[in-house]
Amino acid sequence: MPQLRQDLVTQRWVAIATERAKRPSSFSRAAAVPVPPAAQCPFCVGHEAMTPPEVMAFRVPGTEPNTPGWEVRVVPNLYPAFGPADLEPVISHVGPYTTMTGVGVHEVLISSPSHGDDFAQLPVSHIEKVVRAYIARYDAHRQNPAIRYILIINNHGKEAGASLEHPHSQLFGIPLVPSAVCEELDGVRRYRAESGRCVYCDIVTAEREAGERVIQENDWFLVYAPFASRTPFEASILPKWHAARFETMTVEQQKAFASTLHDLTARLYHGLNDPPFNFYIHTAPPHGDAEPDYHWHLELLPKLAIAAGFELGTGVMINVATPESAAEYLRNVDLSAPAPAVSAPGVH
Amino acid sequence: MPQLRQDLVTQRWVAIATERAKRPSSFSRAAAVPVPPAAQCPFCVGHEAMTPPEVMAFRVPGTEPNTPGWEVRVVPNLYPAFGPADLEPVISHVGPYTTMTGVGVHEVLISSPSHGDDFAQLPVSHIEKVVRAYIARYDAHRQNPAIRYILIINNHGKEAGASLEHPHSQLFGIPLVPSAVCEELDGVRRYRAESGRCVYCDIVTAEREAGERVIQENDWFLVYAPFASRTPFEASILPKWHAARFETMTVEQQKAFASTLHDLTARLYHGLNDPPFNFYIHTAPPHGDAEPDYHWHLELLPKLAIAAGFELGTGVMINVATPESAAEYLRNVDLSAPAPAVSAPGVH
Numbered sequence: 104m105p106q107l108r109q110d111l112v113t114q115r116w117v118a119i120a121t122e123r124a125k126r127p128s129s130f131s132r133a134a135a136v137p138v139p140p141a142a143q144c145p146f147c148v149g150h151e152a153m154t155p156p157e158v159m160a161f162r163v164p165g166t167e168p169n170t171p172g173w174e175v176r177v178v179p180n181l182y183p184a185f186g187p188a189d190l191e192p193v194i195s196h197v198g199p200y201t202t203m204t205g206v207g208v209h210e211v212l213i214s215s216p217s218h219g220d221d222f223a224q225l226p227v228s229h230i231e232k233v234v235r236a237y238i239a240r241y242d243a244h245r246q247n248p249a250i251r252y253i254l255i256i257n258n259h260g261k262e263a264g265a266s267l268e269h270p271h272s273q274l275f276g277i278p279l280v281p282s283a284v285c286e287e288l289d290g291v292r293r294y295r296a297e298s299g300r301c302v303y304c305d306i307v308t309a310e311r312e313a314g315e316r317v318i319q320e321n322d323w324f325l326v327y328a329p330f331a332s333r334t335p336f337e338a339s340i341l342p343k344w345h346a347a348r349f350e351t352m353t354v355e356q357q358k359a360f361a362s363t364l365h366d367l368t369a370r371l372y373h374g375l376n377d378p379p380f381n382f383y384i385h386t387a388p389p390h391g392d393a394e395p396d397y398h399w400h401l402e403l404l405p406k407l408a409i410a411a412g413f414e415l416g417t418g419v420m421i422n423v424a425t426p427e428s429a430a431e432y433l434r435n436v437d438l439s440a441p442a443p444a445v446s447a448p449g450v451h
Numbered sequence: 452m453p454q455l456r457q458d459l460v461t462q463r464w465v466a467i468a469t470e471r472a473k474r475p476s477s478f479s480r481a482a483a484v485p486v487p488p489a490a491q492c493p494f495c496v497g498h499e500a501m502t503p504p505e506v507m508a509f510r511v512p513g514t515e516p517n518t519p520g521w522e523v524r525v526v527p528n529l530y531p532a533f534g535p536a537d538l539e540p541v542i543s544h545v546g547p548y549t550t551m552t553g554v555g556v557h558e559v560l561i562s563s564p565s566h567g568d569d570f571a572q573l574p575v576s577h578i579e580k581v582v583r584a585y586i587a588r589y590d591a592h593r594q595n596p597a598i599r600y601i602l603i604i605n606n607h608g609k610e611a612g613a614s615l616e617h618p619h620s621q622l623f624g625i626p627l628v629p630s631a632v633c634e635e636l637d638g639v640r641r642y643r644a645e646s647g648r649c650v651y652c653d654i655v656t657a658e659r660e661a662g663e664r665v666i667q668e669n670d671w672f673l674v675y676a677p678f679a680s681r682t683p684f685e686a687s688i689l690p691k692w693h694a695a696r697f698e699t700m701t702v703e704q705q706k707a708f709a710s711t712l713h714d715l716t717a718r719l720y721h722g723l724n725d726p727p728f729n730f731y732i733h734t735a736p737p738h739g740d741a742e743p744d745y746h747w748h749l750e751l752l753p754k755l756a757i758a759a760g761f762e763l764g765t766g767v768m769i770n771v772a773t774p775e776s777a778a779e780y781l782r783n784v785d786l787s788a789p790a791p792a793v794s795a796p797g798v799h
Contacts, residue, residue: 107767108678108679109679110638110677110678110679111638111642111650111653111654111678111679112634112635112638112639112642112650112651112654113631113634113635113638114634114638115634115679115681115766115767116679116767117679117680117681117767117768117769117770118767118768118769118770119770119773119774120769120770120771121773127683127684127722127772127776127777127779127780128780130683130684130723130726130753130755130772131722131723131724131726184761184769197678198657198660198661199653199654199657200657200678200679252765254761254764254765256759256760256761256764257760258759258760262757263757263759263760264757264758264759264760265759273760273761275761275765277765277767281764281765281766281767282765282766282767283461283763283764283765283766283767284765286460286461286462286463286766287460287461290458290459290460290461290462291460294459294460302459302460303460305459305547306459306547309546309547309548312546313546329458330456330458330459330545330548331456331457331458331459331463331464331465331548332465333463333465335475335478336475336478374475374479375478375479376479378478378479381759381760381763381764382760383760383761383763383764384764385764402763402764404763405478406757407478409610409611409612409754410612410758411604411606411611411612411613411729412604412605412606412611412612412621412729412730412731413532413602413604413621413623413731415631415729415731415750415752416602416604416629416631416729416731416732416733416750417600417602417623417625417629417630417631417632418463418629418630418631418634419455419463419464419465419466419625419629419630419631420465420466421465421466421468421532422465422466422467422468423468424475424478425467425469426467428475429475431475432475432476
C-alpha cells in the first residue's frame with residue numbers, strides 16, 4: 104500500500120508511491136523512458152482495454168462501457184499513488200518517525216477521444232463536459248470519511264510531468280489536508296480575523312482596480328497574474344463571487360469556467376508556442392469547518408523555469424518575469440490567430 | 452533593484468529578479484537558450500575578463516587578480532538575483548500587497564579551472580579549497596546587518612538549473628530568513644521543547660541504529676537518505692557533532708567534509724551515470740538567537756523527478772523510490788570503478 108511519511112523536523116509529508124516504485128538502476132541517465140507514441144496510447148479510442156475498467160464516462164447513448172463511443176472517460180490510475188479508498192488511514196511509528204497508510208483514490212479523467220486536442224483546441228462545449236466530470240468525480244468521493252482532501256490537477260506536456268501525451272486530468276483523494284491548502288486556509292482565517300473580509304474577494308477588487316495584472320475577465324471569473332507569481336506567466340482563475348467549493352458551481356458558472364479555461368490555455372498556446380504547464384483546483388476540504396470562509400480557485404503554472412538549489416533551499420522562488428509584463432503579453436494574444444506549426448512528435 | 456514580493460494569502464515570498472528579466476516572447480518554446488560551449492565559457496582559465504572582477508581567489512603566488520593562476524575563483528554574479536549589499540531592505544505596500552527591496556549579494560564560486568571536473572572528479576585536496584572559499588565568503592558577509600540569511604548552493608547539470616556547464620557554486624545573501632529555514636528552526640525548537648534534545652542529533656543516533664538508510668559515514672559526518680526523502684536518491688550530510696554553524700568547522704572537519712562531498716557525488720556519478728542534482732547548505736542565520744539550538748547540514752536532491760500538478764497543489768512530493776532502496780544502491784556503488792563514458796557535449 105502507498106505510504107505517507109512525515110519529516111521529523113519540518114513535519115512535511117511525502118508520499119512514497121510503492122505501487123509506482125522502480126528499480127534504483129532505472130534512474131540512471133541512460134534509462135529514460137520515452138513517452139509512448141499515439142499508436143500505443145492507452146487513452147485513445149479503441150484502446151479501452153489498455154486501462155482499468157472505467158468508473159464513469161459520458162457516452163453516446165447505447166454504447167457499452169469500455170468500448171468506443173465515449174466523450175469523457177474516467178478510469179482508475181493503473182499505478183495509483185494513493186489507495187485503496189475503503190480503509191481508514193492508519194498512523195504508525197518507525198523509530199522517531201511517523202508514517203500513515205496512503206489510502207485514497209487516484210483517477211484519470213481522459214479529456215476527449217482526440218490524442219492531439221487539449222483545452223486550447225477543444226470546443227468550449229466539450230470542456231463543459233470535462234468540468235462536469237470533475238464535479239461528478241468530486242461528488243463521488245466527498246462523503247468518504249477516509250478522504251480528507253480531493254485535488255484535481257492537469258499536467259500538460261512532458262516537461263510538466265505528463266507521462267502520457269493524450270490530454271487528461273487526474274483526481275487525487277488523500278488522507279490528509281495538505282500543507283499548501285492549510286497555508287491558504289490559515290491565510291484566509293488570518294485575513295478575515297484582521298479585516299472581516301475574504302482575502303480572495305479583496306484580491307478580485309484590487310486586481311480589477313489595478314488592471315495591470317489582469318489577463319482576462321468575464322461575468323463570473325477573473326484571470327490574473329498573481330502579484331507574487333512564482334513562475335513566469337503564472338495565472339489564477341478566481342471566481343468573482345464568494346464560494347468555498349468549486350463543485351457547487353451552477354451550470355451557467357460551469358459554462359463560464361469552461362470558456363475561461365479554454366481562453367487562458369489558448370493564450371498560452373498561441374502566445375508561447377504551447378508551453379508545458381500544470382494546473383490544480385483548490386477547493387475547500389470535503390469535511391470540517393472551512394466553509395464558508397474559503398474561496399476556491401484554479402492556479403496554473405507554466406513550466407518555464409527550474410526550481411534549483413536556491414528555490415529548494417529557501418522555499419523562495421526566483422521569477423525572471425514580472426507578473427505585470429506577463430499579464431500584458433497574455434492579455435494581448437490574438438485568440439483569433441492561426442495556431443502555431445505543430446511541434447515535432449514526442450517533443451511534448 | 453531586485454524585488455521581493457509577499458503572497459497576500461500564504462505569506463510566501465517570491466523574488467522578482469528584474470536584473471535577469473527577459474522579454475515575455477523569449478519564453479516561447481522555440482526560444483530556448485543553449486548552454487554555451489567550453490570555448491565561450493566565462494569560467495574557464497584565460498576568460499577572466501568575461502566575468503565581473505573577482506572578489507576572492509586562491510592563486511598561485513605571484514599571479515595577478517583576474518588573470519590565470521587561480522585554483523578557486525569567486526566573482527559577483529553578472530545577473531544578480533539580489534543586490535546591492537550596502538542598503539537596508541525597505542518594505543513598502545502596493546494596494547493590499549507587501550514588497551521588500553531585494554538587497555543582498557549573489558556570488559559565483561568557480562570550483563576549479565577545469566571545465567569538466569566537478570566534485571566527483573576533483574581531488575579531495577582541491578575540494579578542501581572550495582570548502583575554505585565557502586567559509587571565507589560566508590564570513591565576508593555575515594556581519595552585514597542587511598543580510599538576514601546566507602545560503603550556499605550548487606546546481607549540477609542543465610536539468611538542475613545550471614545555466615553554465617563549468618562547475619560552480621553560488622552564495623546568496625538575502626534580506627530575510629527564508630521559509631524553508633524557518634520551518635527547520637521551528638522544528639528544532641518544538642523537538643527540543645518536547646524532548647530536551649536536538650532533533651538532528653537524535654536523527655544521527657536513529658539512522659546509525661537502523662542502518663538501512665545510511666549511505667556512508669566517517670568520523671565526522673553521517674550521509675543518509677532521509678526517512679521522508681522528497682525525491683529518489685535524496686541525501687543529507689549531517690555532522691555527527693552538534694554545531695549550529697557550518698562556518699565554524701575546524702580544518703580537520705573541513706577535510707572530512709570535502710572527502711564526504713567527494714564520495715557522495717562520486718556515488719551518484721558512478722551509480723546513476725552523472726545525474727543532475729542540487730545541493731544547499733543549511734546553517735544558522737547569521738544574526739539572532741538560533742544558535743546553539745540549530746544543527747547545520749547539507750541537503751542534496753537529484754533532479755530525477757518533476758514536481759507536477761499534485762506536488763505544486765499540495766506541497767506533498769510523490770517519491771517513486773524508497774529511501775531504503777536508494778541508500779542500499781548508493782552504499783554499494785564501487786568508488787574504485789572506472790568512470791562511465793563521457794556524455795555528449797551540451798547534454799548536461
